Amino acid sequence: MVARTKPSPADTRTEIAIVGGGLAGGLIALALRRLRPEIPVMLIEQGEVLGGNHRWSWFASDLAAPESAALMAGFRTAEWQGYEVRFPAYARQLGSQYRSLASSDFDASLRRELSQATIHTGRGVTALDAQGVTLDGGERISARMVIDCRGAVTSEHFRGGWQVFMGRHIRTRQPHGVARPTIMDAAVRQHGAFRFVYTLPLGANDLFIEDTYYADDPVLDRGALSTRIDAYTQEQGWGAAGSDDFEIVGHEAGVLPVITGGSFADYQADQRVDGVVMAGARGGFVHPLTSYTLPFAVETALAIAADADLPGAQMAALIEQRARRHWSRTRYYRMLGSMLFGAAEPDLRYRIFEHFYRLDEDLVERFYAARSTLPDKARILIGKPPVPVSKAIQALITPGRPLAAPQETRT
Template structure:
């Protein structure tokens, strides 16, 4: 069975794929776009957060249809040596609201959920069951592919959406609470006040292995909530295991995974922040790029996005270097010291860091001063190699 030929077939309804579909719809409603997602909902079970300053005007317009939470009072961070309140406006989007807005904004014929892709080529995709979708342009945004072309560590997390039995009194996010026991990793707890009686509490680890011990992390969230005086009932959970890329060969990866004539976006194209796994500004940038070049044939769109991925890789080299020092120069229980020092810096510098837009002056300021790790170990870490990112347990990052 074949469907009529579409202008675009987008494979993967995560952040990257969904925003590309929306950007195309807003740029030209006459375009025929098919968005294919293997899961039941677009965006999976996820939450994306960013600073208000991360997005250009066009990016703000693209994100306007989504229901978002916004904290104009700024956010807090806590470390054993110090705590700080920063005034940056923080924003967050839940996948349930991502799914709802896309179903409202896109044409009814666009979204195809619970449809796994069996094979892909430059002319379209064949779904499991044999259905064929033909398209002028095919964009694959189905998520990161494990590859020994890259090396690094892992970011492992468990989040809990909690309804408290009384108002919790938290009026702004706690983006990083690293006063907790470190457990042989850089560990911090991240908390968002979603409503007067709702919290999102996430326990995060920068660790050497991809193991996610669900029972242990859940128990630690219990203890953290008890310590903070938050009692109540869980509403939902979220878990993830994400690569923290500290080095590698992007060109080799592109050669290995490239399907001639098929464009790649999102984590599949390695378009993300290598150290923080920050994705939303990157996904918005890619979506706008595709929409601006929507008349290109598929082969040229594939070349355009491959070149875009190379530009992102080049501009994020500084963060891979910092990741090498985080994992290679600091003992696991001492890794938090790197972020403790970093969060003493200028708030605007911190915002640019997360959006991978650090200026030369930002980079110099980040590296100067009393080093949080021994210099000889930092040099050895930069000269050495991390394990290849070829095995993982846990969830697939949303593309």
């Protein structure tokens, strides 16, 4: 029998309080709604919409378990059979099924499925603990279990580089004629980083174009990236900026850590709030090289729903242990990240992925899902190395650069 904390008369009471209505928090609320609908849940989000301003993409094979695919089945997604990659040395088409979800559709789906009593947007949180959450204005929500899904934080305990990106959704006046996504167009000027452009045809006249950099420094220069997207759009024949060839209907930008090493135990100790479950990117459930989060958010949501009767402190310990296993399991990808940032000249980093994308398609899928087999790992590393061996060895024995706070500039 689980002991209940008696609320004060001013308290709002729920069983499970989820702080942060992004991908991780929203999927936990959804999994609880579908698998344990009798449990009262509150999903608390500081912004006005769930999911913020993001787009999440994944391969269908990332969600190999039927229950994982089922959790995502209710969302309105864009889907394609096959995609392209481009490098200076070659271009290739692959047949994997690829999917993408916009945060606006994430918000709409959750609002359809979750009750009004569950979703609380526009509510900032000033404090949380194992017994509940304190909102801006002093309102207290007491809960048996508190789950912190407020997003990634920069930590001095991690080493690595950065993924800097800007995405733009355009609507062309004439059909653009693009049939499938280009996941990685690295046949572009590199600008002192591993740069590639990512393009999704969202409809006959809709394109999402994202300019991405694996950079040493966490600097988001909106002016420079916007100008480069303008140039790429014109080079591809989709229209000129400032003309009536297209209109801009959406955009996003950000800076994400690419973690190559550090102390996860020290990070957990810094972030831990005793008895509070830490999930999502804040909990460490990220692909360290690609920054993908969706497959891990789905798995964590289902794991929490499966043991939803546990006391909060036990769930916190369970998910923390799960995060440590994830950190251990993804060590190989941090090693590759070390070689990407430490062994390759910035303008030549694309050669690592140029080598990688020559490999078997199933291997590529397992890599993105962080399920590479031992033969996969060996196959990625054998053959003519895309970086000098001496520099690769040096990169692996060098701690790497501490992750500093992201910066933003305009030019």
